[in-house]
Amino acid sequence: FNAPARWSILFGMTLAVCAGMVNVALFLDMGQVVSHVTGHLTAIGMRLEGLRINYFSDASPEIDHTDSVITTVGLEEHVDHLTKAILVVISFIFGAFLCGLVVPHNALRFGGKSFYGVALLGNSVLLLFSFIACIAHNSDSQSRRADDAAIAFAACACGLQNAMCTMHLGTIVRTTHCTGTATDIGSTIGRASMILLRKGCRRRKLSVVERAEVDVDIEKCCILVGILCSFLLGCVLGALAFSHIGYYTLLIPAVVTLVMGIAYTWFRQTLKDSFQRLRLRQVEREMEEVTQALKEAARRRNARAATSPARMPSASEQQEEDEEMEHVLEMLHELHDEVVEFCTPRNSDGTLEQRHSRRSHS
Numbered sequence: 001f002n003a004p005a006r007w008s009i010l011f012g013m014t015l016a017v018c019a020g021m022v023n024v025a026l027f028l029d030m031g032q033v034v035s036h037v038t039g040h041l042t043a044i045g046m047r048l049e050g051l052r053i054n055y056f057s058d059a060s061p062e063i064d065h066t067d068s069v070i071t072t073v074g075l076e077e078h079v080d081h082l083t084k085a086i087l088v089v090i091s092f093i094f095g096a097f098l099c100g101l102v103v104p105h106n107a108l109r110f111g112g113k114s115f116y117g118v119a120l121l122g123n124s125v126l127l128l129f130s131f132i133a134c135i136a137h138n139s140d141s142q143s144r145r146a147d148d149a150a151i152a153f154a155a156c157a158c159g160l161q162n163a164m165c166t167m168h169l170g171t172i173v174r175t176t177h178c179t180g181t182a183t184d185i186g187s188t189i190g191r192a193s194m195i196l197l198r199k200g201c202r203r204r205k206l207s208v209v210e211r212a213e214v215d216v217d218i219e220k221c222c223i224l225v226g227i228l229c230s231f232l233l234g235c236v237l238g239a240l241a242f243s244h245i246g247y248y249t250l251l252i253p254a255v256v257t258l259v260m261g262i263a264y265t266w267f268r269q270t271l272k273d274s275f276q277r278l279r280l281r282q283v284e285r286e287m288e289e290v291t292q293a294l295k296e297a298a299r300r301r302n303a304r305a306a307t308s309p310a311r312m313p314s315a316s317e318q319q320e321e322d323e324e325m326e327h328v329l330e331m332l333h334e335l336h337d338e339v340v341e342f343c344t345p346r347n348s349d350g351t352l353e354q355r356h357s358r359r360s361h362s
Contacts, residue, residue: 124254
């Protein structure tokens, strides 16, 4: 886990707020959530069983079934719910497909052919189309086409946004739903708690490696909690806005992503230079961390040699030193990768340029 820059965290949190607002607006206006597909896949399975029951109940009325929403709803309603669920799933996947066309990398990259501005503008356009369909739906409540169009465009926008932020924050992060985020929060807190419990909840007893692991878990957890709370905040703001302006709430996330897309498109080079400076500072911090870890390892070794020069380290001491050295080596490898990526020129598509020696061509 490489800690992301603050701008990257803010970017993800802003999009999570937008996703929460879109989800609430569509749910309050049309009774459909569009920012995830788990519930819709569940609905597909239920409605298929409802279709089966309705079909066989006509053919074999003697068959008895347990009373539930599956048995009490008619065939036409099952078909309607099934159609909407399939529409959301397909639209969400299609939005992610569109993102893959314009953003060729999972990790955040600037320049080249990674058109994040285009993706953000596309997200805004899809939300605007969904808003227009909502106008048609509310002007004619019997218009099923407008209803389906609004849901499809909003789900497509959410799929595009979710795919765009897959690896923006140094770990797998989703900004349109929170199941994975909540899972990572729980597992991260569990790992850090176990390390602390083994040492009696006394931080000073932790080794350098254990302290680093706890610090990373805490930092990762704070980022994930921020994304989770941002989505919740978006839901609250979406409900608040809908109470006053109705489906016009969709215009808020549409304008936010529009501004972000325009800002990236027009100031991409300026942003790229700023982010390069931020990355340089991060490399400097990692170099300082490696230096401190080496100094701490050397201090411990010298302290033990000064107290009892002839004594060999115990098995636990040797294991602790080995873990510290492994941690230092891991940091050095990460630092090497950062320096190489920072210094190596990029091709037109944003990938690292492959340098070949002259001998390979001779």
